[in-house]
């Protein structure tokens with residue numbers, strides 16, 4: 061018997077994400093203050109994004125480290141569907157996480173999936189995701205589809221590896237009894253830092269009590285280089301710290317949405 065051909069690991073890009081202290085960087089109206097905008101050469105205009113996740117009441121997708129997301133970005137006609145699997149990166153060993161993904165059949169031979177190292181303040185996570193753009197059935201501006209349309213869109217477009225992660229069409233049967241987690245109406249500003257494109261996103265999330273809103277502000281940039289990600293992550297953290305803007309903890313946006321909505 062011939063052994064199966066080993067296919068090489070996916071090649072990830074890197075997204076560095078650091079949190080900013082909302083009290084230090086947001087005005088009373090929850091906009092970025094002028095010193096932050098000017099530090100990153102950002103215009104006053106930001107782009108709106110509306111985001112929601114679907115999962116069943118037991119959050120089985122989330123428990124399996126999968127997520128199914130629908131996003132609408134201002135001025136884009138399509139809805140963006142994302143099916144994402146997360147792998148922990150332990151002790152900075154990116155290659156070990158890529159190998160774990162490869163063992164699950166996510167490898168360099170499948171160009172439809174993208175690998176990304178989400179590099180936070182301390183934690184790194186590998187995500188393997190498949191994106192699909194679909195026509196917005198409602199064409200309703202920034203509104204996202206309701207439960208039944210959202211389920212249907214995510215079911216109709218579900219990739220096989222997601223659906224067949226477990227037997228009996230696990231992915232789509234979970235989605236068929238899912239509910240919405242969210243939506244979260246976020247805003248993104250685009251600027252420059254150290255010759256790189258830098259994004260600042262403001263995510264109003266429900267607070268723990270569910271009685272009000274708590275703002276998460278995240279700075280991020282992307283690079284294909286591990287070395288650059290590592291180096292500039294440290295530089296950006298130092299810079300934000302020097303300005304008194306850094307919130308020295310890892311971002312938990314998705315976790316908070318799954319917990320609070």
Ligand SMILES: *[C@@H]1O[C@H](CO)[C@@H](O)[C@H](O)[C@H]1NC(C)=O
Pocket residue numbers: 123124125146147148
């Ligand atoms: C999900 O990821 C966490 C680490 O982030 C890991 O401890 C856990 O075993 C994973 N769960 C599954 C079902 O893969």
